[in-house]
Amino acid sequence: MGKRLNIIGKPWGTQLTVVKGARLTIGDDVMINAGVGIAANVEVTIGNNVMIGPRTSIFDSAYHRIDSLDDGSQTAKSIIIQDNAWIGTGAIILPGVTIGRNAVVAAGSTVTKDVPENTLVAGAPAKIIRELTIHDGWVRH
Numbered sequence: 001m002g003k004r005l006n007i008i009g010k011p012w013g014t015q016l017t018v019v020k021g022a023r024l025t026i027g028d029d030v031m032i033n034a035g036v037g038i039a040a041n042v043e044v045t046i047g048n049n050v051m052i053g054p055r056t057s058i059f060d061s062a063y064h065r066i067d068s069l070d071d072g073s074q075t076a077k078s079i080i081i082q083d084n085a086w087i088g089t090g091a092i093i094l095p096g097v098t099i100g101r102n103a104v105v106a107a108g109s110t111v112t113k114d115v116p117e118n119t120l121v122a123g124a125p126a127k128i129i130r131e132l133t134i135h136d137g138w139v140r141h
Contacts, residue, residue: 002028002048010034012055022060027083029139043078049139050081053089053107060095082117084140102134 005026007014012035018024024040026032027048034054038044041061052058061076077096081087085099088107099105100117110124120129 001026002030004029006031008032008034008054015039033089041076044081045078046081047083047085047101049084050087051085051140052087053091055089056087056091056093058087058093062095084134084138086140102132102138102140104132 014032014034015037016024017039019041022040023043024038025045027046027050029049030046031051033052036052036054036056038058039061044058044060058079060079063075079093079095080098082099082101084102086104087093088105088109090108091105092110093099094110094112097111097114099111099115100119102118103115104120105111105115105126106120106122106129108124109122109126111121112125115121115126116128118132118134120132121127122129
């Protein structure tokens with residue numbers, strides 16, 4: 001856990017779950033809003049200056065096989081949220097995703113694939129809406 005971590009637990013409880021042998025890493029100046037659920041079965045890494053909106057779900061495991069051909073080997077994959085990212089209210093971040101530096105995930109989006117740095121994504125599944133102009137050293141507040 002980094003310095004100045006801010007976790008809001010009201011009006012909805014916030015849940016951080018790390019199973020034995022897994023890793024949850026949270027950088028400096030991170031804000032995790034009310035109702036957020038983060039579950040690390042393998043690894044979830046959150047960089048510095050990241051903001052996570054209320055009722056967002058970040059799970060590095062699907063927890064179940066999808067069909068009878070699924071051997072379960074791909075059920076859990078690491079999630080990385082890089083520095084200065086903003087995850088909007090009610091977003092869902094699925095296993096194996098990397099969210100790039102300075103990226104913004106719009107409220108209600110379901111992220112199934114990597115999000116390039118300096119982009120805004122939205123939708124279910126999330127798609128690139130536009131590139132963002134981020135000057136060196138700018139920090140999201």
